[in-house]
Amino acid sequence: MEKELALQMRGITKRFGSVVANDHVDLDVYQGEILAILGENGCGKTTLMNMISGIYFPDEGQIFVDGQEVVIRSPKDAFRHGIGMIHQHFKLVDLFTAAENIVLGVEEEGRYNLKTVNEKVGALANKYGFHLDPQKKIYDMSVSEKQTVEIIKVLYRGADILILDEPTAVLTPQEISRLFDVLRRMKADGKSIIIITHKLNEVLEVSDRVAILRKGEHIATVNTRDTNEAQLTEMMVGKKVSLNIDRTEPKDAAPRLMVKGLNLDNSEGLHVLKDVSFTAYGGEILGIAGIAGSGQRELLESIAGLQPLKSGEIIFRNPKKDRPVTFFHKSMKRVKELGAQGAFHDQDMRPVSFDGMSTAAIRRWVESGDVLFKEDEIINLRNKTPLEIRELGVRLSFVPEDRLGMGLVGSMGITDNMMLRSYRKGPGGFLDRKKPRALADEIIHDLEVVTPGVNTPVRRLSGGNVQKVLVGREIAFAPKVLMAAYPVRGLDINSSYTIYHLLNKQKENGVAVIFVGEDLDVLLELCDRILVINSGAVTGIVDARAATKEEIGLLMTKTEPIRKEDA
Amino acid sequence: MSQHHAENKEPLVHLSKRPAIHPVKGALIRLIAILLGLVVCGLVAFLLIEKVREKPEKIWDFYNAFIKGSFSTPRKFWKFLRSTAILLGIALALTPAFRMRFWNTGAEGQTLVGVLGAIAVDFYLGGKIPELLLLILMLLAALLCGAVWGVIPALCKAKWNTNETLFTLMMNYVATFLVSYFLVIWVPNGSSSLPKMKFGKLPAIGGNDYLLIILVILALTIALYIYLNYSKHGYEINVVGESVRTAQYVGISVPKVIIRTMILSGMLCGLVGYLIAAGLDQTVTTNSVGGQGFTAIMVSWLGKFNPLFMILTSGLIQLLNQGAAQISQDFNVSGALPAVVTGIILFFIIGCEFFINYELHFRGRHARGKAAKEGVK
Numbered sequence: 001m002e003k004e005l006a007l008q009m010r011g012i013t014k015r016f017g018s019v020v021a022n023d024h025v026d027l028d029v030y031q032g033e034i035l036a037i038l039g040e041n042g043c044g045k046t047t048l049m050n051m052i053s054g055i056y057f058p059d060e061g062q063i064f065v066d067g068q069e070v071v072i073r074s075p076k077d078a079f080r081h082g083i084g085m086i087h088q089h090f091k092l093v094d095l096f097t098a099a100e101n102i103v104l105g106v107e108e109e110g111r112y113n114l115k116t117v118n119e120k121v122g123a124l125a126n127k128y129g130f131h132l133d134p135q136k137k138i139y140d141m142s143v144s145e146k147q148t149v150e151i152i153k154v155l156y157r158g159a160d161i162l163i164l165d166e167p168t169a170v171l172t173p174q175e176i177s178r179l180f181d182v183l184r185r186m187k188a189d190g191k192s193i194i195i196i197t198h199k200l201n202e203v204l205e206v207s208d209r210v211a212i213l214r215k216g217e218h219i220a221t222v223n224t225r226d227t228n229e230a231q232l233t234e235m236m237v238g239k240k241v242s243l244n245i246d247r248t249e250p251k252d253a254a255p256r257l258m259v260k261g262l263n264l265d266n267s268e269g270l271h272v273l274k275d276v277s278f279t280a281y282g283g284e285i286l287g288i289a290g291i292a293g294s295g296q297r298e299l300l301e302s303i304a305g306l307q308p309l310k311s312g313e314i315i316f317r318n319p320k321k322d323r324p325v326t327f328f329h330k331s332m333k334r335v336k337e338l339g340a341q342g343a344f345h346d347q348d349m350r351p352v353s354f355d356g357m358s359t360a361a362i363r364r365w366v367e368s369g370d371v372l373f374k375e376d377e378i379i380n381l382r383n384k385t386p387l388e389i390r391e392l393g394v395r396l397s398f399v400p401e402d403r404l405g406m407g408l409v410g411s412m413g414i415t416d417n418m419m420l421r422s423y424r425k426g427p428g429g430f431l432d433r434k435k436p437r438a439l440a441d442e443i444i445h446d447l448e449v450v451t452p453g454v455n456t457p458v459r460r461l462s463g464g465n466v467q468k469v470l471v472g473r474e475i476a477f478a479p480k481v482l483m484a485a486y487p488v489r490g491l492d493i494n495s496s497y498t499i500y501h502l503l504n505k506q507k508e509n510g511v512a513v514i515f516v517g518e519d520l521d522v523l524l525e526l527c528d529r530i531l532v533i534n535s536g537a538v539t540g541i542v543d544a545r546a547a548t549k550e551e552i553g554l555l556m557t558k559t560e561p562i563r564k565e566d567a
Numbered sequence: 568m569s570q571h572h573a574e575n576k577e578p579l580v581h582l583s584k585r586p587a588i589h590p591v592k593g594a595l596i597r598l599i600a601i602l603l604g605l606v607v608c609g610l611v612a613f614l615l616i617e618k619v620r621e622k623p624e625k626i627w628d629f630y631n632a633f634i635k636g637s638f639s640t641p642r643k644f645w646k647f648l649r650s651t652a653i654l655l656g657i658a659l660a661l662t663p664a665f666r667m668r669f670w671n672t673g674a675e676g677q678t679l680v681g682v683l684g685a686i687a688v689d690f691y692l693g694g695k696i697p698e699l700l701l702l703i704l705m706l707l708a709a710l711l712c713g714a715v716w717g718v719i720p721a722l723c724k725a726k727w728n729t730n731e732t733l734f735t736l737m738m739n740y741v742a743t744f745l746v747s748y749f750l751v752i753w754v755p756n757g758s759s760s761l762p763k764m765k766f767g768k769l770p771a772i773g774g775n776d777y778l779l780i781i782l783v784i785l786a787l788t789i790a791l792y793i794y795l796n797y798s799k800h801g802y803e804i805n806v807v808g809e810s811v812r813t814a815q816y817v818g819i820s821v822p823k824v825i826i827r828t829m830i831l832s833g834m835l836c837g838l839v840g841y842l843i844a845a846g847l848d849q850t851v852t853t854n855s856v857g858g859q860g861f862t863a864i865m866v867s868w869l870g871k872f873n874p875l876f877m878i879l880t881s882g883l884i885q886l887l888n889q890g891a892a893q894i895s896q897d898f899n900v901s902g903a904l905p906a907v908v909t910g911i912i913l914f915f916i917i918g919c920e921f922f923i924n925y926e927l928h929f930r931g932r933h934a935r936g937k938a939a940k941e942g943v944k
Contacts, residue, residue: 059928304816305818306815385820386817386818387820388818390818398816400816402812404810405812405813406810406813406816408813409809409810409813410809410810411805411809416802419802420813420817421817423802424799429798429799429800430797430798430799431797431802
């Protein structure tokens with residue numbers, strides 16, 4: 001063996017109640033390597049790492065650092081053994097500078113001298129090729145800079161084993177490649193790096209070895225150069241999965257939702273949406289790409305009637321409704337012409353013919369209101385409440401980002417969650433649970449929702465099943481527009497593909513689908529067009545069949561954040 | 568690193584949250600908690616009550632007092648039922664608000680203004696109009712007063728997002744002083760004690776003064792259970808309580824639900840105030856509700872905001888109260904000791920919720936489990 005072992009885990013087991021999160025996991029990490037830990041959500045990746053970094057305590061098993069058995073009871077213990085974890089959610093003090101955050105909580109000999117700290121931090125950053133100004137305040141930083149601070153914080157404490165939990169989830173493609181360069185430099189310096197991820201392409205790009213976890217068990221550790229995406233997926237999921245999303249050509253795409261010059265301020269008076277305009281067509285999937293927090297949530301909530309707009313229009317075209325012909329906007333001559341073309345029909349959908357009828361007879365017939373024609377209904381959704389929107393007959397479905405905090409009620413069962421949008425229907429003051437119950441059964445059956453029963457609180461279901469319930473309900477109302485914000489976030493591969501297929505099916509049914517996503521590969525594969533949003537402004541709308549990841553990445557970061565202009 | 572080795576030991580106990588608990592197991596934990604509470608009470612009794620210290624076998628009399636306090640005579644039993652009903656009634660009134668996560672701590676005041684409203688009508692109109700009409704007007708006044716007292720904090724919450732807990736709490740003091748104010752006006756001799764009204768008394772069913780109150784509260788329990796679980800309003804209350812954002816997302820007007828529910832909550836408090844005024848006291852004092860508005864908060868919480876469970880919790884608390892009074896009488900001790908006893912038992916009952924929500928793991932247990940597993944291999 002050329003390389004020395006940095007960390008060994010033997011028989012690590014952790015249970016939460018009856019759930020076994022990690023089942024006798026054995027894992028080795030060498031010095032100077034990048035080990036990727038790959039697995040679906042809920043497979044125990046983060047739990048395992050939390051046990052090394054002192055957040056959880058294992059129920060069984062041993063941990064060795066540099067060949068010595070250690071007991072890690074707290075993050076402090078972990079640091080003493082040279083282990084540092086960079087969490088998905090940053091833990092930084094906004095009002096402090098980078099350097100102040102980095103020394104926070106470090107017990108050092110001698111007097112506290114910010115100047116030497118700044119120098120030390122600068123030196124560390126230079127050594128590994130980070131771009132960081134130690135005196136910059138956190139609130140002035142981008143997500144990627146904050147992550148840099150977190151990494152240097154760990155290095156400053158002398159960590160030799162660095163654990164990064166999904167570090168790329170919030171970064172643009174360019175930032176990801178910069179991060180990977182830094183990781184490679186740290187590796188060359190002899191550090192051990194463990195990176196938790198579920199993105200296969202990143203695993204293949206950056207790691208030396210891959211450890212695959214499935215349902216809490218360590219399935220295998222393989223050398224990255226000896227494997228490929230298909231093999232990794234199979235090990236991860238336990239069976240072969242087709243990784244292709246069928247994308248059909250949109251057919252008779254008609255404008256369905258037109259957003260014009262949308263401006264929105266948040267409660268602090270910051271412009272969160274700036275002059276956003278776009279059109280969503282029925283029968284296509286419009287993707288929305290952008291760095292997290294660029295205004296995606298506010299945009300969808302504005303359309304759904306949950307945000308008071310500053311200015312702008314949201315025009316919904318309700319497709320083809322039967323309307324009686326009137327002479328108010330159609331002259332007798334025009335009515336006769338259109339009638340000859342077969343544009344009119346009666347209530348039983350039989351075509352209307354005026355052949356051989358006198359003008360007076362035609363007039364009588366038309367004025368009786370029995371001659372119908374199809375017309376798009378134009379509805380402005382601006383400053384309408386969600387209830388008003390629904391009462392106008394606009395079938396707008398919305399799968400929000402925060403499933404249990406907004407889309408569903410966690411403490412209620414599937415049946416009661418089905419009624420959320422429809423409970424007002426029916427006479428009287430009492431609820432009718434019959435139809436929601438039937439819908440609940442249908443969704444459980446059709447989407448293969450795993451649940452102990454229709455009345456089990458949805459909070460207790462896994463992320464994928466919660467999402468199936470939510471998407472299932474929103475689709476059940478036969479929407480004309482379907483908006484979905486990060487619908488596969490936190491879902492495993494199988495559930496993700498179920499959701500993609502459901503969205504595709506809606507597209508085939510002529511629904512205008514708006515899909516906010518974070519995985520650019522998926523956006524490029526699933527969508528017809530992609531709108532890129534950056535700091536609340538649209539920086540481009542591209543053809544998903546022709547665009548590249550780099551192109552979208554550039555659009556995502558095109559302009560500088562607005563707060564710099566304010567400052 | 569090795570110098571730390573010796574001190575590295577696994578923690579003695581660590582906690583984990585239970586996903587869900589089997590109802591039988593939950594009931595068992597609660598039962599054990601009550602028994603443990605009784606044992607600790609016994610120890611306290613042994614230390615503090617002279618009679619028990621001298622004759623340890625008297626401890627059985629001490630425990631027996633809890634039963635005796637409520638069941639030894641028909642009078643005590645009816646008092647138990649009546650007081651439970653009043654307590655339950657106020658707790659029921661609080662429950663819609665609590666389900667909405669609107670922490671109404673103002674039941675005391677809302678009930679008190681209900682009593683005041685009913686007595687005011689009685690004071691000014693008693694004897695001048697037919698008794699039945701008087702009783703109806705008294706009821707309407709009580710409902711109106713309770714509703715007004717409940718809706719003021721709700722309006723402020725809906726409009727300016729004020730803190731409802733403090734607001735409703737302060738309204739209690741306003742209610743108390745309002746009663747003092749009227750007593751000064753109504754009682755010219757300055758004693759502030761209003762004699763019993765001659766008119767406006769609810770009829771006794773079959774010669775029993777309490778039966779009507781008990782039946783009204785029982786009907787209210789069932790009605791509220793149905794309202795909360797099967798009506799559209801009840802559904803909206805649950806959605807708003809769980810997540811305001813979800814409510815907005817589906818188009819529920821949150822301020823409307825808050826205001827409507829607090830009108831209901833206040834009105835039900837007013838109804839209980841009416842029962843106290845027309846069914847029991849026939850008068851009003853600043854102490855007409857006697858702190859039951861606060862005890863009711865506990866009844867509702869312990870009953871998990873379920874009207875049917877609350878029958879049990881209100882009964883239990885009343886049992887403890889009457890038991891404590893019995894101890895005070897039988898052992899000739901001051902009222903403070905029974906209060907301590909009640910407190911101890913409630914401490915155990917509330918404390919055991921921790922063991923229902925969390926599971927403890929002791930050091931060394933998993934090591935045995937591991938050994939057993941290896942033994943199988």
